[in-house]
Amino acid sequence: xxxxxxxxxxxxxxxxxxxxxxxxxxxxxxxxxxxxxxxxxxxxxxxxxxxxxxxxxxxxxxxxxxxxxxxxxxxxxxxxxxxxxxxxxxxxxxxxxxxxxxxxxxxxxxxxxxxxxxxxxxxxxxxxxxxxxxxxxxxxxxxxxxxxxxxxxxxxxxxxxxxxxxxxxxxxxxxxxxxxxxxxxxxxxxxxxxxxxxxxxxxxxxxxxxxxxxxxxxxxxxxxxxxxxxxxxxxxxxxxxxxxxxxxxxxxxxxxxxxxxxxxxxx
Amino acid sequence: xxxxxxxxxxxxxxxxxxxxxxxxxxxxxxxxxxxxxxxxxxxxxxxxxxxxxxxxxxxxxxxxxxxxxxxxxxxxxxxxxxxxxxxxxxxxxxxxxxxxxxxxxxxxxxxxxxxxxxxxxxxxxxxxxxxxxxxxxxxxxxxxxxxxxxxxxxxxxxxxxxxxxxxxxxxxxxxxxxxxxxxxxxxxxxxxxxxxxxxxxxxxxxxxxxxxxxxxxxxxxxxxxxxxxxxxxxxxxxxxxxxxxxxxxxxxxxxxxx
Numbered sequence: 001x002x003x004x005x006x007x008x009x010x011x012x013x014x015x016x017x018x019x020x021x022x023x024x025x026x027x028x029x030x031x032x033x034x035x036x037x038x039x040x041x042x043x044x045x046x047x048x049x050x051x052x053x054x055x056x057x058x059x060x061x062x063x064x065x066x067x068x069x070x071x072x073x074x075x076x077x078x079x080x081x082x083x084x085x086x087x088x089x090x091x092x093x094x095x096x097x098x099x100x101x102x103x104x105x106x107x108x109x110x111x112x113x114x115x116x117x118x119x120x121x122x123x124x125x126x127x128x129x130x131x132x133x134x135x136x137x138x139x140x141x142x143x144x145x146x147x148x149x150x151x152x153x154x155x156x157x158x159x160x161x162x163x164x165x166x167x168x169x170x171x172x173x174x175x176x177x178x179x180x181x182x183x184x185x186x187x188x189x190x191x192x193x194x195x196x197x198x199x200x201x202x203x204x205x206x207x208x209x210x211x212x213x214x215x216x217x218x219x220x221x222x223x224x225x226x227x228x229x230x231x232x233x234x235x236x237x238x239x240x241x242x243x244x245x246x247x248x249x250x251x252x253x254x255x256x257x258x259x260x261x262x263x264x265x266x267x
Numbered sequence: 268x269x270x271x272x273x274x275x276x277x278x279x280x281x282x283x284x285x286x287x288x289x290x291x292x293x294x295x296x297x298x299x300x301x302x303x304x305x306x307x308x309x310x311x312x313x314x315x316x317x318x319x320x321x322x323x324x325x326x327x328x329x330x331x332x333x334x335x336x337x338x339x340x341x342x343x344x345x346x347x348x349x350x351x352x353x354x355x356x357x358x359x360x361x362x363x364x365x366x367x368x369x370x371x372x373x374x375x376x377x378x379x380x381x382x383x384x385x386x387x388x389x390x391x392x393x394x395x396x397x398x399x400x401x402x403x404x405x406x407x408x409x410x411x412x413x414x415x416x417x418x419x420x421x422x423x424x425x426x427x428x429x430x431x432x433x434x435x436x437x438x439x440x441x442x443x444x445x446x447x448x449x450x451x452x453x454x455x456x457x458x459x460x461x462x463x464x465x466x467x468x469x470x471x472x473x474x475x476x477x478x479x480x481x482x483x484x485x486x487x488x489x490x491x492x493x494x495x496x497x498x499x500x501x502x503x504x505x506x507x508x509x510x511x512x513x514x515x516x517x518x519x520x521x522x523x524x525x
Contacts, residue, residue: 027445028444028445028449031445031449032449032452034465035449035452035453035461038460038461038462038465039310039317039456039460042317042318042456042460042461043310043313043314043317044314045318046314046315046316046317046318046319051313051314052313179291179295181292181295181299182291182294182295182298185295185298185299185301185302186298188302189302189305194302194305194306194309195305195306195309195310199309199310199312199313200309201309201312
């Protein structure tokens with residue numbers, strides 16, 4: 001286990017070095033956060049029928065989305081892993097002891113965690129002091145806050161497992177773009193990253209209930225704002241855990257299968 | 268111009284060498300673009316209007332802005348990826364050739380795949396126009412054409428500014444995404460729906476409002492001021508500093524020696 005934690009630590013510490021990249025990312029996050037909120041604000045003030053979310057809850061949801069963007073971002077590409085597969089260096093990696101899947105899992109987890117830790121606090125700190133129409137409000141209750149933290153942690157394991165799986169699929173597609181981007185777009189839609197899940201048409205909401213993606217960020221954020229009641233927390237945690245296990249098993253299985261017939265592209 | 272078509276021909280040929288990957292990336296481009304307007308459709312499913320603008324009115328704005336962006340992104344990827352050109356020293360090669368520099372940069376890379384987005388954008392434009400009840404006359408047709416042209420020009424100007432910045436920093440700056448991607452994202456709604464300070468910035472500094480708001484008001488009959496219909500022409504003023512910046516940057520360019 002300590003071996004994998006070292007991979008995690010290496011990625012984590014090196015990720016923390018990219019502070020100026022984080023700064024640039026932050027400005028983007030603020031800008032997009034404000035634009036999204038203004039668009040929704042314009043919609044809400046135009047008056048309409050029944051809406052699936054309170055305005056203030058939606059604003060909080062959007063800010064959380066921006067704050068934890070680096071964590072929930074589905075387009076994360078761990079360059080050294082992809083290059084390893086493409087240029088055949090994975091052959092060296094196989095000579096080293098340890099499970100390939102776990103190594104990659106912890107690498108990806110490390111770089112995701114470091115980039116989110118550099119970004120989330122400033123976004124939240126600014127978002128809570130903005131004028132009332134743009135403000136991130138406090139969670140509805142202590143339970144929902146605890147529920148939010150727990151589901152977000154499990155959600156981060158889930159997104160890491162999904163990201164690792166996408167990297168492993170590069171074994172099969174070689175090209176890291178095309179097909180996999182197609183998959184990412186679908187996942188993004190059902191993760192609530194384009195429009196919050198409650199704003200989706202009914203049939204898409206039903207489909208999303210049978211998919212893992214909304215448990216990455218949409219459900220934790222909705223627990224925070226009280227859109228999902230706090231007695232659903234245990235239920236959510238259980239579903240997240242089951243999805244995490246399923247995706248990890250698929251990932252481990254596909255790694256084994258790929259390595260059995262690994263074709264090293266040149267030397 | 269002939270030279271540019273030659274560039275295009277070459278890029279098409281090279282893209283078609285990888286048939287499977289070409290088709291797959293076209294499909295994925297279709298989907299990526301779908302998510303863009305899906306947001307708008309999904310939101311109008313819940314809301315009836317946004318500050319008085321209806322679904323098709325917003326889709327019209329969306330299509331015009333997207334077309335302007337995509338034209339630049341696909342036909343002039345070299346300008347978009349200008350930092351790559353400088354880092355790789357490709358720009359030095361361009362400088363020694365006896366042709367227009369900007370044209371060469373523009374045609375350096377042409378993304379055939381992205382053109383599928385252009386087709387989608389045009390389809391949405393047509394759908395929006397068919398569903399809108401516009402009392403057409405010559406002036407309004409002219410306004411629509413001006414809007415599309417100005418949309419292409421404004422993104423050209425912004426890409427040009429971003430490229431000039433690369434002369435100084437060598438590396439492309441992530442901040443420029445704010446003005447290209449971010450601007451595109453924002454301008455797909457009529458600028459008038461935003462806060463006053465945003466409207467100010469995007470009228471007088473980066474004049475999106477003259478592409479998608481004032482002419483739109485005239486086009487939809489929300490305003491009868493025909494000057495609004497001509498307002499896209501103001502984009503030409505915006506282009507002046509963009510060209511100046513690029514030329515200034517080029518004069519002070521010292522190769523990074525790779």
